[in-house]
Amino acid sequence: MKRREFLKASFIAGASIAGTPLVARSAESEKPKIRKYKEIGKTGLTMSDISYGTGRLPSSSMILRAIDAGINYFDTAPDYGSSEKYIGEAMKNIQRDKIIIASKFCSPYAYPSHLPLGSKKKDYVEAAEASLSRMKTDYMDFCFVHAIGEQNKNREKEEKRLLDEEMLSAFNALKQAGKVRFLAVSSHGPDNMESLLLTAVRSGHFDLIMPAFNFMSFPKIPDVLKEAKEKKVGVIAMKTLAGAKDSDFDSKGEPFAPAVFKWVLKHAEVDGLVISIKSIADMDLYLSASGEKFTGADQKTLDRYAKQFGREYCRTGCSKCEGSCPEGVSIATTLRFQMYYKDYGMEKKAIESYARLEAKASKCASCETEDCSGGCPYGLPVSSMLRQAHDDLSFIV
């Protein structure tokens, strides 16, 4: 659905901000606006393709600006600073039924505040009701079980949190009371993201999933998206900026963020994306991607980015290089331990883990064939990385 149809079907520009005379402003009318809306799964709710992640929401006025620009989906959480409070402040100027609000089963205390496994039904109910109170609204459209795959590396334990009976019972009670309309789950890893989201899709409990999804990582996510689409579970992408290293990126004049967004939105399974918007300039830049097709120029921008940063970055969960070594070296695992060692500052854990690994990279130093060199679909110099990893991880002086 294009913006014009959406407005015709639901409300006219600015009318969603009740009582505020948003006069026609020639300069403002040239600003980028939302051009495309899409239904979220089978919920009947229609979201702007570029939507607002309010983790860095600077004020209630930004909500009104966003609505005026056509954004109608707002992703918040109790632990996103003053985000819920600002939404509450803006609420008196908003036609509530024209926007979609998603929050989390979470407390407002310092991060991490997502309700852990073991929380009771009343904890979930109270958390959601507290969010509604802060946002000065009677209901939220989506309530998320947030950051699944984060609290425990053990897949089974996180699956228990995902399908926790106390949480599901709380959601049903909130739904019956008209306080929450739909259940959702999000994950940005780092562990078992794909399999946990697949479990969520197959469980039948969730109306929406929100995975980390970008052009650099999580190659197994398309399988999850495909199944979500088949089951008419909504998909909203997050973490779309691929590490947001664009500040050091020479994009040759082509803006990076719009190219990234267009890449995400070209996937038919994706209903929209949320992006953190901290300023008016961010909003103008990001909205320029709305409704736009992914072009060859965009691909070149992404290629340049991948060229600059991609050879530093072994993609989590990829493992496509496994099997390319005739000696059976555990390539992906070795490089993951190297990432812990070098990037995460977890040197001891990395060394200990590597010590327990059966197929170490000890033979790489004398390897002459370097069969692994073509094993990385992203062009990482696998053989030299393995040699470096073995040096770093095995106390070789």
Place this chain on the structure above:
Amino acid sequence: MAPSYVYRVLVTGLLPVIAALVYLEGQHYDPALIRFDQLQSESNAITRLIPEKLEGFRLLGTVRFYTKDNLYEYVNGHAEYFISAGFISLAVGEYTVSTSSSSEPDVIIDIYDMGKSIQAFGVISDESGGTLSDIDGGLTGFRSPAGMSFTNGQYYVKLSSFNDNVQLEAVAARIAGSTGEVSDPFPEFSRLPDIGIVAATRFIKEAYRGLDFLNNVIEREYIIDGSAIQVFIITKDSGDIDAIADSFMKYFQQSGIEFSSANKKNSTVYTVRDPYEGDWSLIVFPDSLVGLFGAADDAIIDKLLTNVSPL
């Protein structure tokens, strides 16, 4: 020949012992033996603030260290927020009570280096959700069901407890001691006028109210006759203030926002009719810029004109 052979045997025999000692003792590494990147010195500075010995507790494993590049691994979904607030690095220590053999932590200490006192204050004022107060030991912070947070200078410290019997006050005092004493870190606060009940004070590092040219802003919310008023102040030298004032004028014109101006007490007072913020006032002083949102009247503006004196 014989002595050389003996030495060789001795040295060879000692190698497994040395290796075992190194492994058991943990990472008391010699930088000459293992290469670490340039972050190591930064890592050392903040990780030293996490005590190796904490009375009643045992440190589990090693102190973890995070930078902007990998903070998301620890505060997934929240890293951008910290980075935008000035985050430099983070050290994390996990402890269990010393009488326990468990490998699960009873207490986790997070020390965030936010670069500046005011930036640490900005984070804690956001994290507190408006419940900032004086906690034990004269520290500014807040308590939550899961722990306690406070700032000391440039450090934002978060203590999380998973054991109801743990007294976090003692831990807080110990950490406050290691992060140093701080005398009045916010001289800017003295410029905020006494016009009502102070409801909250915040520091916003960048893009105040979404405006890219408004950075390093202090905002104080007052309650006056039951209504909320927000006053913001930016202090700079006069050249910077002029540049920000120019940016405001451009923004008003480009956005079609109506405004009028008047000179009062040697300062320019702008009255702005903003479709998103409502009517508000902007006062340009030679070394500062002050804004006033909410139900303000001329009497409050007069007070601001009188009270906001140069530092």
